[in-house]
Amino acid sequence: MALLPLRPEFPPFLSKGGTLSRCRRPGTASRRGKSKAEGRCAILFLCRSIEKGGKVLKETLLRGRIVRALAGYYDVVVEEDGETPSAEDGQDFRRSVLRTRARGLLRELGITPLVGDLVHVRPTGEGEGVLIEVLPRKSELVRPPAANVDAVLVVATLREPEVDLAYLDRLLVHVEHARLEAVLFWNKVDVLGLSEREELEALLGVYRSAGYATFAGSVRTGEGLPEVRAHLAGKVLVLAGPSGVGKTSFLRVLRPDLPLAVGELSRKLGRGRHTTREVVLVDVGQGSWIADAPGFGALRLPDVGLPELGRLFPEIAACAEGCRFRDCLHEREPGCAVRAAVEEGKIARSRYANYLTFLRELREMHAERY
Ligand SMILES: Nc1nc2c(ncn2[C@@H]2O[C@H](COP(=O)(O)OP(=O)(O)OP(=O)(O)O)[C@@H](O)[C@H]2O)c(=O)[nH]1
Ligand SMILES: [Mg+2]
Ligand SMILES: [Zn+2]
Incomplete structure (x- = not known):
């Protein structure tokens, strides 16, 4: 079998006993039963066709994570030296990004890569590559469309804007329903007076005793940020919370080098900058990745009994x-x-x-x- 010599750093799901049935179309098995593609993965096709050609090609497939998806292009941050791709403080966050297109076979198999997906890519030129394979997903979100999300970082404020506990609890119900961890960050403590600080302390108690990891601080002054940041280490997160609480500001303070407007890719493709609400996963170091999302208004409850x-x-x-x-x-x-x-x-x-x-x-x- 040519699998191992071709790609020694195969992910555990393939190398573990070489069980090919474990390599299946991500995200479909639970919803639609056995998928058509089950047992037939893109990598396997690739290997077979190379074998048929009579010799095994030494091909470089790299592992990485999709951080941005737009109009059929996928930006992949490539892992280095078998480490999970992540940048520590002081490193250049933008290194090793390949802009890829999915190989035709993925489309034929009906696999739509998502931001957050761990993938195999084949580099084809300077900063370019082909997306060969999507590795099995741990989770899949519909809104925002993202894979392998571990937790939702819910940002709230006591003032500016005024807290709405019903909205917050409703949001938490959604996070529970999605079976994700919720991490609460109460921002803008710098605008609070003494009695308001006490009011906030009481609220922190409410949510901690409910079982949520709850932090307070200020993006403006930096207070409390190391604590919440430490809790996010190693996680893939999406931001949520009302408009104006400081979600984007939080992301920017962790990644000051982010371009002001995300929309570079859309410009390159000749589209309006604001035509697409794209999801971008940002590497904030310590193995954590965060996707910003705009605050939304009224929220329906999930449809449960x-x-x-x-x-x-x-x-x-x-x-x-x-x-x-x-x-x-x-x-x-x-x-x-x-x-x-x-x-x-x-x-x-x-x-x-x-x-x-x-x-x-x-x-x-x-x-x-x-
Ligand atoms: N005083 C104070 N202001 C803050 C703090 N963090 C953010 N802000 C301000 O709050 C305003 C809204 O911040 P954003 O980061 O745009 O809020 P957002 O949650 O991303 O809002 P949407 O994108 O509309 O959902 C900006 O003017 C920020 O400068 C803070 O810790 N203290
Ligand atoms: Mg924002
Ligand atoms: Zn009861």
């Missing part, structure tokens, strides 16, 4: 095991451990109130359908 909602509030889920009824919705049922925890101050009243609001909203959503 009523009993599911409690599972999307970690602190309610933890208490619900003590409820008398298994299908307890924690409203007025007797023997409800969640309401008892609220009375004892173990679950924050604001979180419980938002839970009840969302429960009513889901009922209305379901009722509208009939």
